[in-house]
Amino acid sequence: MKEQISTLVDGELHEDEADSLIAKMTKDDQAQVSWETYNLIGDALRGNSEFNSRLQQRISAKLAEEPTILAPKRRSISNNVSKIGWALAASVATFSVATWMHKQEVATSLEFAQNSSVVAVNDSNNLNEYLSAHEEFQPSTSGYRHAAVMNTMLTGTNGQ
Amino acid sequence: MKKHSYIVARCLLGIAKLRSSRFALALFHSSTRARFLVRQLLGSKKLASFVVAGIFISSETFAQQPSKSQEGMSQDPLVWLNMIARSVKEADFTGIYIHQYGHKVDTARITHLSDESGEQEKLETLDGLSREIIRKNEEVTCYIPEAKLVRIDRKKDRKFFPGLISNVSSILENYIAKLGGVDRVAGFDCQQILLNPKDNLRFAHRFCAELNSGLLLRATMLTDKSEIIEQFVFTQISLATPTTPIHPDQLKPTYSTKNTGWQVEKAPFNDSKPDSGWYVKSLPPGFKKLTEVKRTMSGKTDPVVQQIYSDGLASVSVFIESGTDKQSGMIQQGSYTIFVRPLQESKPFTVKVLGEVPNVSLQRIGNSVADKSVSP
Numbered sequence: 171m172k173e174q175i176s177t178l179v180d181g182e183l184h185e186d187e188a189d190s191l192i193a194k195m196t197k198d199d200q201a202q203v204s205w206e207t208y209n210l211i212g213d214a215l216r217g218n219s220e221f222n223s224r225l226q227q228r229i230s231a232k233l234a235e236e237p238t239i240l241a242p243k244r245r246s247i248s249n250n251v252s253k254i255g256w257a258l259a260a261s262v263a264t265f266s267v268a269t270w271m272h273k274q275e276v277a278t279s280l281e282f283a284q285n286s287s288v289v290a291v292n293d294s295n296n297l298n299e300y301l302s303a304h305e306e307f308q309p310s311t312s313g314y315r316h317a318a319v320m321n322t323m324l325t326g327t328n329g330q
Numbered sequence: 331m332k333k334h335s336y337i338v339a340r341c342l343l344g345i346a347k348l349r350s351s352r353f354a355l356a357l358f359h360s361s362t363r364a365r366f367l368v369r370q371l372l373g374s375k376k377l378a379s380f381v382v383a384g385i386f387i388s389s390e391t392f393a394q395q396p397s398k399s400q401e402g403m404s405q406d407p408l409v410w411l412n413m414i415a416r417s418v419k420e421a422d423f424t425g426i427y428i429h430q431y432g433h434k435v436d437t438a439r440i441t442h443l444s445d446e447s448g449e450q451e452k453l454e455t456l457d458g459l460s461r462e463i464i465r466k467n468e469e470v471t472c473y474i475p476e477a478k479l480v481r482i483d484r485k486k487d488r489k490f491f492p493g494l495i496s497n498v499s500s501i502l503e504n505y506i507a508k509l510g511g512v513d514r515v516a517g518f519d520c521q522q523i524l525l526n527p528k529d530n531l532r533f534a535h536r537f538c539a540e541l542n543s544g545l546l547l548r549a550t551m552l553t554d555k556s557e558i559i560e561q562f563v564f565t566q567i568s569l570a571t572p573t574t575p576i577h578p579d580q581l582k583p584t585y586s587t588k589n590t591g592w593q594v595e596k597a598p599f600n601d602s603k604p605d606s607g608w609y610v611k612s613l614p615p616g617f618k619k620l621t622e623v624k625r626t627m628s629g630k631t632d633p634v635v636q637q638i639y640s641d642g643l644a645s646v647s648v649f650i651e652s653g654t655d656k657q658s659g660m661i662q663q664g665s666y667t668i669f670v671r672p673l674q675e676s677k678p679f680t681v682k683v684l685g686e687v688p689n690v691s692l693q694r695i696g697n698s699v700a701d702k703s704v705s706p
Contacts, residue, residue, distance in 0.1 A: 296628075296629070297661065297663045297668055297682075298663070298664075299627055299628060300627075300647070300649055300668060300682055300684055301663070301666060301668075301684065303625060303627075303636055303647065303649070304636075304638075304645075304647035304684055304685065307488075307620070307621070307638050307645060307647070308645070309489045309490050309491050309493070309494055309562075310429045310431070310436075310438075310490075310491065310562070311429070311436065311438045311453060311455050311461060311463070311490075312429070312431065312434075312436070314455070314461045314463060314472060315436070315455060315458050315459050315461060316459075
């Protein structure tokens, strides 16, 4: 019971449970004392400017006067709506992250260096021959893997 | 208390002169705490100062030993780079490595043997078109099975992974070498060496050298954002031991070319230094011309001049061809970039530059290509 009251003071108790707890509290003096105590603790921790030693007395007096309960209505939207809201936010976030990550990948594959902006993207393969020619002098086997380069190597002359 | 602080500071500064001022500051701050603690123990401020100074001096004396860690490994990146350069000539090994360039990935096996006749190397492609490249010192023989062709060539400056570096001192003119941690590649522990460029005209490199032999197990070329441009990494390697040597048979070609319809072509051996008259006026520091060739290319009536420049780690090809090209500027082709620049001399030419350098370098090289005969 005390744990529930503490949760209620923090405003984190479920609506239905809160309703039943408050109903119990009206009949239970011990529960009311606990309620006062927890609120007191909370105010003290927060350094509430309105906090003073008379709070306990004021609460007791107020409670004695008013049998009806001051039930804080914590949730302004219903459970279902809040659930849907979170799901939507999560899916939007995931989509944004996925798009961003895809962009990163594409960016990496496009350019390895910064500074100069790329003027055009060449779709045809006519420049590949230059890459093959360059690869002939690379420390990899790339230069040997092209059938076309083999032909160039045959007809090209070294040192002429 | 000020006097005692002064004494300690003097002692520490003396030590720190051997290192750096930052070190001195760190020492002083740590000494303040140390003094406080010792003071608590000894109850005397003066004594505390001297004790602390004494501790620091003695620890520094011991630290002045030659820089070798407990394992006996050198902490000097230069030593490691020299080991890498030497190892590829001296070490006998066989291994399989992956080469990654952009989105292209290929695998090859390399075997190396060094004996009294010199160096022998066999490189085989393990995927794609089958190729065997057999090197005996400077003679390189390439087997092309689908064309039943053997091509014999002499390539002096030809390097194959893991023999990526040879001239360490020239590399250090343009890169700053730093040691990283110890990593593990292909089952072997290896020392990381970082080569950071001194300017923005080249990319950084990260090497991983096997601890005992210094053999390069992994080499990565990175942008300043640590994106991988190119990488070579062994997935499997066997280093020869006295009981498990590399056998010369492992370096023989798979293909038998005698009397089986294979054509053997020998490239003309020409030692002359080719010079077409083209040169690059504004080369990025450290880049030197390695070689020049003339080649026929599709769609071009005249042979195209190709010049290769390198700073020891990265290389750039400059192509000069006659005629105009409808494209110009920085063009992205797949995962590489090519810079195209029209050039008007006695007749129109087109310059094309590509290589493993940032775009600024491609542009700088391309824009400064000139004809020596015209403008000295």
